[in-house]
Amino acid sequence: MTVWKPKGSPFYYCSFVVKKQRFSGPTKLANERDARAFEKRWKAAEKRKLDLHGALHGRDMTMLDAVDRLTKEKVQQNGRAPYRDRDLDWLVEHIGPETKLSEIDAGTIAAVIEKRRQMCRWDDPKYGAVRGGTITQSVLRPLSALRNRAIDVWKIPLPDMPKLSMYFGEPYARTRELSIREELALLPECRDYRDLVEFILRSGLRRESALIRKSEVFLEEGRIKVWVKAKRNKKLLEIPITPAIDRIIRANIDNPTDFVFTYRKRTKNGVVAMPITSSGFFGAFKAAAARAGIADLVVHDLRRTAGARMYRATGNIAAVSKFLGHASVVITMKHYVHILPDDVSIAMRAAEAAHGDLVAKALANETLH
Template identity: 40%
Template sequence: MSRKSEISVYKPKNSDVFHCRISIDGDRKSKSTGCANKRDAEAWAKRWKAHRLKKAEEKAENPIGHMTFLAAVNLFMEQRGEKLVNARGLETFFDWLVDEIGEETPLVEITSEVVSKLIAKRANQSRWGRPDKGLVSPLYAQRAVVDRLQSLCTWAKERWEVRLPREPKWSKHYVEIDPRTRCMSYAEEETILAVAGDLAPLLEFTLLSGVRRADALIRWSQVDWDSRVIRMRVKNKKQHEVRITQGIKEVLESVRGHHDTFVFTSTHECRERAGQRVPVCYKGYAYFFEKVCRRAGVEGLTIHDLRRTAGERMYRATGDIAAVLKFLGHASIETTRKHYVHVVLDDVEERQIAMENARNQAMAERRLRESGS
């Protein structure tokens, strides 16, 4: 498709260099050539015109891909982001990215160079905006930049059929970290449950079911007593079922009658309603878990460590990693193996002893054969 274009080179009053004005399909833009010689300025203007014509052709072939970054973010949040549990935090991350990248920057211009600069800038920021707390971690910088932009670009490609020829190679920007292995010991569990109060049933349910924090906050409508399952939609809206074992049954029966809709409630959810029994909310669970851990004198545990603990314990008891994958609702066994099943020193010692016993038995049998001959 031929495009109507016009170009003019001129020297503004009181300027030492020439400027040029280019109009493509009625879209006019002016820019300094940086050249004091008119012939050089005309050559520069022709190169700029060719660049703008190429961009215009790309936009015509891939119009959605050339939507502004702000428009892409708004559409993504409307279709996807606002439905997520961490919608508010996601919006905060994107607000910062829009300010740094620019509202009018086309989505197709998010390149590896752009991502690298954003990561470097984010990594030089203070934690919670307080210099006395040090800089944010490299992993936080990755999550604030790489994870957010990758999710946006993936959504654009899959849902809007956008072509992103210069999309960054996201894996190059990932931070290499050792997987977290912290689990709750049985001694810690006993200590925490002793001081957990009405949060104890929720903690027990999380340890027995292995579900994530958001998924643990179930309703009675999800509990199917006849089929002995709890049905839920977990991460990425996948269907997941938790079997009602004897342990989980005892937990559920201990809170029956506390609330008509929600299974797990607390009488300390907020100051305004202290003493009233109200459903435990997503943020409330985290707040009270930290409070209970401090009261119990247990350090270094997070709520997600309860899920890891459940997976680890099942693997220790059965050695069946496929069952652990199904139990935790993972799509890939690599995720289970990397983040939820770890070989610790006790495992090494157990196998080391087995190796020594096998060696001693083999040597004893050999000596027995030699003595018999």
Template identity: 30%
Template sequence: YDFRYRRQRFSGPTGCTSKREAEKVEDAERERVKGLQFDASKPLAFKAAAAQYWNEVGKFHRNHVDTLRSLEWLQDHLGAGTMISAINDATVAKAVAKRRGEGVSAATVNRSVNEVLRALLRRARRTWKQTVEDIEWKDHFLKEPQERVREATAEEEAKFMASIRGDYAPALRFALLSGCRRAEIVGLEWKDVDFFNREFRVTGKGDKTRTIPMTAAIYALLWDLKDHHKTAVFSYVVKRPREGATKGQRVPITMEGFKTEWRRTKGRAGVEDYRFHDNRHTAATRLVRATGNLKAAQKLLGHSELATTSRYSHLTKDDLRAAMEASDAAQTVEPKQTPAAVENKK
């Protein structure tokens, strides 16, 4: 990035491989610099509050690109000059209705509007000592349909692996084996991988970390990647060089890049009604089917409550029913006829 603010020049590397991502970083840095003028003793407009929230919290999120996009949407809708003290239930209701009107899911509305705005206003009240309205957030969060459990069949998995770019294939295979989220895969670094103890550590939602043991398949997959990049576990080969990169160089995969390749892979594979998150369901489903152990699935997925993992309980019931029916079929014999039954047939 390279820009001027109040007659002072600011420049530096973005660490990105695409112009779009670099522009996002420059915009964020520009807002960060403007945020340095932050004065918590005065009432804040949304633009200043958003810049400060990004500077203190947002840019450290694993999904920081999504956080930045949400802040930008909120600023466009609420107005950069709107005082945060004026944001009330009516304001939130209008923002939710506007986002719903864009045809996105209830989950997307909740994540991109309610969660981000609530976090910003909460920080404004608790940390910056700003006066903000008491908002009934439970009235604004949309009901999300119960998450379905969609498992990839062996045929679908084979189609995905045959359709994805070779340098992205290890990341997809890792998702199916480990049940890790996309952000956890993108953020995985070699410092988090322990070959000696055969385990690796990921940071998930809420910046919670969990350690997952390596199976033989995961160990072999990661071992083959250890010389590809110095810090990032999953990387790709640059085919179209942009600023800061050269053709043939390996650079870390990014959230946006992985999303793009997954979208293309699905199109080439021709598999319908399947999301990247379903790779996580696939890993958990296979584990529960093989072991019947919901606690193991809970640890694999990093769920804090077993109730969250209980969506997979139908697998153990179905498998139990199938086993019982197989047992019944194996033990079914022609019943012996009683003397009375024989006499009645005469």
């Protein structure tokens, strides 16, 4: 690598060779140290371009280059990155930025999953180990997308890298629900957040979506219209206002803020109503569960409970899926509807009773004839 300043020029020039190709030109920098740093970055960028060009013709690619390319192509395709930068950075760091995709095998994947599983939520031991859903979203799905893109689009053969879908079947899905007895113990301990907890149990909304504004409530139409999380962006979800939801909203809507749900905050001027925030609700809910003596309960369990209770009351999985705003019934069945042994027993007894009725009717018809 060479850096020099031509006579009469205020800027430094540089020249270097990458894979038998020479690159040279002005750095447009007047400081030699800055020019050398520019040259280093330029050379690294040209090397990466040549590696990517080679990959297009069936050659291998490093983990770092593959992640960069996957992100760029997904942004061009969908207008946004499908995975969080911190998750991708973590994968690159623990698999190795210079590790070739062809070097990733089942052992590599198992090792990185185990590393993630041993980590704590929010890097704090008091919150316990990360949950299965976090491992799926932060490790398995990005790696699966990377593998599929490399094989199907970039035409890179990866004979040793297994399908990541084989790991999705591990017992990661959370099945925790709130029992009626726990609900009766929890609600009095929620204090200012009690109505919000009841609202989520009735509406099935996620924590962020449940913090509705007054402008999203249409009491005359009997609807709440709120933008909720979707696969690629957001979508408008209409929540019917049932008598229970109507009671909750009317008890909270007459406050001086733009939001329906508030909490009381002490200030120098007295007690004022403040909108409930997502993070504030998280902490308050955790404290309420501890006061009620309820272990292993998080806010999202309220949404899961709402879906499970509706399914057990109606048996209509399609209605539950629409109620929860899922794009597919498969998502509902996998993550929110858990058939317990008691449910199976009840269904079996109902089937036997129905069969007995059919037999009795058949015998009655034969007697009449």
